[in-house]
Amino acid sequence: MKTGLSLLMALLVTLSFSVAGADEIINGAGATFPYPVYAAWAYDYHKATGIKFNYQSIGSGGGQRQIVGRTVDFGASDDPVKPDALKKDSLLQFPAVIGGVVPVVNIAGIKDGQLRLDSDTLCGIYLGDIKKWNDAKLSVINPKLKLPDSNITVVHRSDGSGTTAIFTNYLAAVCPAFKNNVGEGKAVKWPAGIGGKGNEGVANYVKKTPNSIGYVEFAYAKQNKLTYTQLKNKAGNFVEPSFDSFEDAADSGDFDSKKDFYAWLNNTPGKTSWPIAGATFILLAKEKKDSNVKTVKFFDWAFKNGDAKAKELVYVPLPKSLKDKVRGYWKANGIQ
Numbered sequence: 001m002k003t004g005l006s007l008l009m010a011l012l013v014t015l016s017f018s019v020a021g022a023d024e025i026i027n028g029a030g031a032t033f034p035y036p037v038y039a040a041w042a043y044d045y046h047k048a049t050g051i052k053f054n055y056q057s058i059g060s061g062g063g064q065r066q067i068v069g070r071t072v073d074f075g076a077s078d079d080p081v082k083p084d085a086l087k088k089d090s091l092l093q094f095p096a097v098i099g100g101v102v103p104v105v106n107i108a109g110i111k112d113g114q115l116r117l118d119s120d121t122l123c124g125i126y127l128g129d130i131k132k133w134n135d136a137k138l139s140v141i142n143p144k145l146k147l148p149d150s151n152i153t154v155v156h157r158s159d160g161s162g163t164t165a166i167f168t169n170y171l172a173a174v175c176p177a178f179k180n181n182v183g184e185g186k187a188v189k190w191p192a193g194i195g196g197k198g199n200e201g202v203a204n205y206v207k208k209t210p211n212s213i214g215y216v217e218f219a220y221a222k223q224n225k226l227t228y229t230q231l232k233n234k235a236g237n238f239v240e241p242s243f244d245s246f247e248d249a250a251d252s253g254d255f256d257s258k259k260d261f262y263a264w265l266n267n268t269p270g271k272t273s274w275p276i277a278g279a280t281f282i283l284l285a286k287e288k289k290d291s292n293v294k295t296v297k298f299f300d301w302a303f304k305n306g307d308a309k310a311k312e313l314v315y316v317p318l319p320k321s322l323k324d325k326v327r328g329y330w331k332a333n334g335i336q
Contacts, residue, residue: 026294029056030063030076031162032199034280036219037097038076040309041302048305053298059198061160061186067091067283073291075283078162079186080262090286092333093260094326095279096299098253098316099217100246101166102276104203104226106212107133107148111227113240116141118232119275123175125152125213127182128192133211141232148211155205155214158195160186166278167215170266174275215276218246219313233275234267243314245274250316253279257329284335292335300327300336 042053060077067075124130168184196202206214248270307317
């Protein structure tokens with residue numbers, strides 16, 4: 001019997017967050033990273049208000065394109081848009097929630113948190129330089145594990161992805177070879193591996209492919225019962241992904257409303273910080289006043305009523321001070 005997150009996700013994927021009818025609907029599209037928490041919020045919001053929430057989980061690149069094209073009420077992106085690009089396309093941007101991107105593996109006999117990775121080994125795997133699980137570099141940091149003499153199947157995103165933007169922003173920051181040879185962004189030319197569409201696609205590939213590794217938002221790892229790894233952070237400590245390690249990373253965020261909240265949360269210095277974390281953002285068209293009001297009402301409701309559900313799904317709610325900054329930003333732009 002499905003319970004908790006599994007039941008909720010199965011129900012909401014089937015409904016696509018909405019029910020046929022003539023009631024008011026909020027239409028959005030974009031990042032797969034926050035899909036689980038938006039699904040939960042949408043379900044509760046509909047029960048509380050009768051307003052429906054139709055969200056297309058198509059990736060951050062698609063979300064950015066759709067709001068630029070004015071085909072949705074809002075776009076969603078984990079890849080923060082720089083202020084000059086927002087100005088060019090007459091957009092507004094604010095953060096909604098914070099989460100973590102985690103490496104996940106499918107190796108026989110390896111359980112959650114047993115495999116240790118650091119920036120050097122994770123970079124080497126995604127560059128295609130580390131090809132086997134029993135490579136000397138992996139064995140040195142995993143002396144208690146018997147890793148197989150098996151080829152590593154690398155799994156990455158095939159679509160324009162904010163999760164990829166967060167992941168490659170981290171790798172480019174910690175690994176000069178990755179920065180020089182691959183770079184960073186929503187879509188890059190991967191030197192190795194196979195591509196899956198959305199966090200869902202990567203999760204499914206890893207789940208069915210022995211000796212594979214991929215990267216997904218943590219809720220997808222939990223939902224699909226994928227084996228997550230430890231990762232060495234900037235402070236030199238091996239940490240596991242958790243609400244606390246994501247929250248530690250979030251505490252260092254420098255979100256400035258004057259810069260439309262443009263910020264990254266990777267490789268923060270906290271002792272227990274998870275090194276690959278990020279906010280997910282909402283994009284609005286400045287001139288679409290009616291759409292913006294109903295979208296902001298939803299997120300304001302979520303800020304007031306959705307923290308417990310976010311924590312349950314291992315997302316970090318925005319701290320009160322940041323929520324107040326966002327509300328001030330809405331008011332300054334004539335939405336509230």
